Amino acid sequence: MNGKAKAEAVAALHAVVKEQGNAVVRLGSIVMIKKANDLVVFTVSEMQAVVVIAT
Numbered sequence: 001m002n003g004k005a006k007a008e009a010v011a012a013l014h015a016v017v018k019e020q021g022n023a024v025v026r027l028g029s030i031v032m033i034k035k036a037n038d039l040v041v042f043t044v045s046e047m048q049a050v051v052v053i054a055t
Contacts, residue, residue: 006030010041026053 013032017023023034029043 006043013041014039 009027009030013025013027017025017034020034021036025032031042031044033040
Protein backbone atom coordinates (compact mmCIF):
# COMPACT_ATOMS: atom_id res chain seq x y z
CA MET A 1 0.00 0.00 0.00
CA ASN A 2 1.53 3.31 -1.04
CA GLY A 3 1.45 6.55 0.94
CA LYS A 4 -1.57 7.99 -0.87
CA ALA A 5 -3.59 4.80 -0.38
CA LYS A 6 -2.69 4.75 3.33
CA ALA A 7 -3.72 8.40 3.72
CA GLU A 8 -7.05 7.70 2.02
CA ALA A 9 -7.64 4.66 4.23
CA VAL A 10 -6.84 6.64 7.38
CA ALA A 11 -9.20 9.43 6.29
CA ALA A 12 -11.98 6.89 5.68
CA LEU A 13 -11.39 5.25 9.08
CA HIS A 14 -11.41 8.63 10.79
CA ALA A 15 -14.74 9.48 9.18
CA VAL A 16 -16.16 6.28 10.67
CA VAL A 17 -14.90 6.86 14.24
CA LYS A 18 -15.05 10.65 14.55
CA GLU A 19 -18.45 10.60 16.27
CA GLN A 20 -17.42 7.80 18.65
CA GLY A 21 -16.01 8.58 22.06
CA ASN A 22 -13.61 5.65 22.07
CA ALA A 23 -12.69 3.26 19.28
CA VAL A 24 -10.02 0.81 18.16
CA VAL A 25 -10.02 -0.05 14.46
CA ARG A 26 -7.66 -2.16 12.38
CA LEU A 27 -7.74 -2.21 8.60
CA GLY A 28 -4.94 -4.32 7.21
CA SER A 29 -1.72 -2.86 8.53
CA ILE A 30 -3.35 0.36 9.79
CA VAL A 31 -4.37 0.63 13.44
CA MET A 32 -6.37 3.60 14.72
CA ILE A 33 -7.02 4.20 18.41
CA LYS A 34 -9.34 6.99 19.51
CA LYS A 35 -10.01 7.95 23.12
CA ALA A 36 -11.99 11.12 23.78
CA ASN A 37 -10.19 13.79 21.76
CA ASP A 38 -6.95 11.84 21.31
CA LEU A 39 -6.26 9.99 18.08
CA VAL A 40 -3.31 7.68 17.39
CA VAL A 41 -2.66 6.02 14.03
CA PHE A 42 0.15 3.61 13.23
CA THR A 43 0.98 0.78 10.91
CA VAL A 44 1.98 -2.73 11.89
CA SER A 45 3.45 -5.69 10.09
CA GLU A 46 1.44 -8.89 9.86
CA MET A 47 3.51 -10.40 12.69
CA GLN A 48 2.92 -7.35 14.88
CA ALA A 49 -0.80 -7.47 14.07
CA VAL A 50 -1.01 -10.93 15.62
CA VAL A 51 0.35 -9.51 18.89
CA VAL A 52 -2.00 -6.51 18.76
CA ILE A 53 -5.02 -8.76 18.25
CA ALA A 54 -3.94 -11.12 21.03
CA THR A 55 -3.63 -8.35 23.64
